[in-house]
Amino acid sequence: MSILFAIINKKDDGRGECKVKRMKTIGRIAAFTMMLAVFPNVTSAASFTDVSAKHGAKQEIEYLVDKGVIKGFQDGTFKPQKEVTKANVATMLARALKLDLTNVKNPNLPDVPTTHTSYKEIAAVVNAGYMPGGEFKPYAAITRGEMARAITNAFGLKGDGSVSFSDVNSQYWAYKYIDALATNGITIGYEDGTFRPAASLTRAQFSSFLARALDPAFVKKNDASGVSTIPTVSASKKPAGTVSFNFNENYIYTYSTRTIAGGDQWHNEEMKAIGKNGDGWMVWEMNVAKKATYKFQTRNTTNNFEYTLPQAATSVGGHVYQLPYDAEIGSTWEHKGISYKLVAIKNTHTTKAATFKNVYVVESIENNKKMQTYYANDFGEILKLTADGQVQRELIRIKLVH
DSSP states (O other): OOOOOSSOOOOOOOSOHHHHHHHHHHHHHHHHHHHHHHSOSOOOGGGOTTOOTTOTTHHHHHHHHHTTSOOOOTTSOOOTTSBOBHHHHHHHHHHHTTOOOTTOOOOOOTTOOTTSTTHHHHHHHHHTTSSOOSSOOTTSBOBHHHHHHHHHHHHTOOOOSOOOBTTBOTTSTTHHHHHHHHHTTSOOOOTTSOOOTTSBOBHHHHHHHHHHHHOGGGTTBOTTTOOBSSOOOOOOOOOTTSOOOSOOTTEEEEEEEEEOTTSSEEEEEEEEEEEEOTTSOEEEEEEETTTEEEEEEEEEOSSEEEEEOOEETTOOOSOEEEEETTOOTTOEEEETTEEEEEEEEEEEEEOSSOEEEEEEEEEEEETTEEEEEEEETTTEEEEEEETTSOEEEEEEEEEEOO
16 A cells, blocks of 8 residues: 555625615615725735734735735725625636636626626626526625535535535535535634534635635635644754654544555545554554555654554554654664654645644655655644655645544
């Protein structure tokens, strides 16, 4: 199998002419207000009076503002907690994907006349198949399930069928779209294990989702608040025994792994802790491409992180490998015929799963093959690269165990 643990590591009446005229006026005001939300004079996220430096989605909002995808309101606010509408989403997608709005074909939506302020954007998005036609309901708040469909279609995302949220089963209409978002690290759901597909979205939340789809560097936050799910650990010279390269048993890990034998192919591997044995080892179960199951063991000692290689589900024995905690940059060691060297300590490193802090890069040489493995403190292995910098294995998703 392709699992190479050279060292395992560890973010919505007709009551008379006056009534009709009044409703038309309200409709025009609503349309104008929505237009201002996307086409205002505010051009810098830094100037939004309601987006503080500590706001969880500040970077994503700034990114979209810089790209001209979204702007604020004329009063200098962004209104991050305001529900985002279907018309808003269509406009942002059209801008983000630079859709051609000249001579756009009329999709004949019954509630979106050609005089609608976002007609061209809505028409372009519907014509492209990103959002459905028929009754569009432009002023309605978009739901999280509808958002998943729009982003999945717009960016051509694919799922692997391995995603499970407690409130989204495989028969749910939006399952494949939600699965695609999760597979690509664009959502990890809420910390209670739900996705909440019928819930509406705020402007800040949609900004986060869209930024993640546009740039993998933003794939790092949970859906509730935009706050990173990864603990902050500063990179520093480490005293022996204070850094853990072990996996975090509170999470389910999903890796994308490259298989060289029989062609350059990729498959997903999901692993979770299933309990400790009598000797104090944590036993982990790994499901490979939903076809085969393996087990391995890990533990921390005073001086080392120790692990066994994955084996058949009925066995968890095998050779014990070690990673010393007292290594400094430049330190070398050998174990089981493999040469190792700690070549770097990075403040942060981002994978499709998250941005991790305090990351140790270990170079290994076995049978004249050089690899680099990235370990995040308290999370274990997050990335493995070949000598020429190609990704061999990457952590693409982490999910809290409930």
